[in-house]
Amino acid sequence: MPHKIRDKKVWVFDLDNTLYPAECNLFQQIDVHMGEFIQRLLSLDPIEARKIQKKYLVEYGTTLKGLMANHDVDPHDFLDKVHNIDFSPIQKDVRLRSALERLDGRKLVFTNADLQYSEQVLDRLGIADQFEGIFDIHAADLEPKPKLASYEKFARTFEIDPTHAVMFEDMAQNLIPAHSLGMSTVWIDTGSEWGDPGQDKDHIHYETNSLSSWLDSFTKDNS
Template sequence: MLSELGHIRNWIFDLDNTLYPVSANLFAMIDARIGAYVRTLLNCDAAEAHRIQKGYFHAHGTTLSGLMAEHAVDPHHYLAHVHDVDMSVLTRNEPLIEALARLPGRKLVFTNGDAPYASKVLDRLGLAETFEAIHDVHATAYRPKPDPSAYRGLCDAYGLEPTESLFVEDMARNLKPAKAIGMTTVWIDNGSEQTPDEDRSFIDYTISDLGRWLHEILED
C-alpha cells in the first residue's frame, strides 16, 4: 500500500465516468435524455434546452436540482426517464474488479444518480457485490454533490471519519467539499465535462485510469 494512504479505512467512489470509462458513452446518452426532458418540459428548442440544462448543472450541481427548484419537477419521474438507457455499452473491467476486491476497508458508492440506476450499472460492470452501500441523490435530500451537506450526510449515515476516507471522482469540483472535511481526494482526469477555470488545489492525486492506479498503490 502506498505509504501515505496507510490511514485510509473508507474508499468512496463516484459512479458515472468513474467506475466505467467516459469512452463507454453511457453518460452521453443520459445527457441527451436530460436535454430531451428539458425540451419537452419547457416547450423550447434544442439549443435553449441545452443552455438551461447546463446552466442548472453548473449552478445547482445537477440539472435535476435546478429543475426541482425552478419548475417543481418530480425527481422520481425525471430519474426514471433520463436513466432509461442501453447499458449494453458497459463491460466488465477485470483488473478493476480485482483491485477493488483487494482494497482493505469499507467501499461505498456516492452518486448524484439514484440507487436503482446505480445498481444496474454495478451489476453490468461485475461490481454488484463489491460495495457496502450506494449513497444516492434521494439520500442527500436532493442536495447533491457538490453541496457540502451531501458529504456530511454520507459520513453521518455510515459512521465515516473523513480523515480516514478517500474519495474518487471524475468531476473535479465535487472533490472540494470532500477535501474541506478532511478526505483524501482523487480526480480521474478522463475528459469529463468540468466547470471552466476551476481551482484544483484541493486535489491530492490526479489519475487517468482507476484500475491501474489501484493496482499501483496495492503493489507499492
C-alpha cells in the same frame, strides 16, 4: 505511496466516469434524454432546451435540482426517464474487480445518480458485491455534490470519520468538500472541461486518467 493514504480504511467512489471509463459515454445518452425532457416540459426547441439544461447544471450542481427549483419537477419521474438508457457499453472490468478485492477496508459509492441506475452500472461492471452501500441522490435529500451538507450526511449515514477516508471522483469540484472534511482525494482526469479543476489543485492529492490502473498498482504495491 505516502503513509497518509496507505493507512486509510474507507474508500469512497463516485460512479459515473469514475468506476467505469468515460469512453463508455453513458452521459451522451442521458444528455439526450434530459434535453428531450426539457423540450417537452417547457415547449422549447432543442437549442433553447440545451441552454436551460446547462444553465441549471452550472447554477444548481445538477440539471434536476434546477428543474425542481424552477419548475416543480418530480425527481422520480425525471430520473426514471433520463436513466432509461442502453447499458451495453459498460463491460465487466476484471482488473478493477481484482483491485477492489485486494483493497483493505470499507468500500462505498457516493453518487448524484439514483439507486436503481447505480445498481445496474455496478452489475454491468461485475463489482456490485464489492461495496457495502450506495449513497444516492435520494439519500442526499436531492442535494447533489458538491453540496457540503450531502458529504456530512454521507459521513453520518455510514458512521465515517472523513479523516480516515479517500474519495475518488472525476469532477474535481466535487473533491473540494471532501478535502475540507479531511478526506484524501484522487481525481480521475477524463479530459472533460466539466471535470477540470483549472489552475487550483490544492484539494487534489493524486490524479490519474484510469481508476483501474491506479487501484491495480496501489493494491499490488501494498499487498
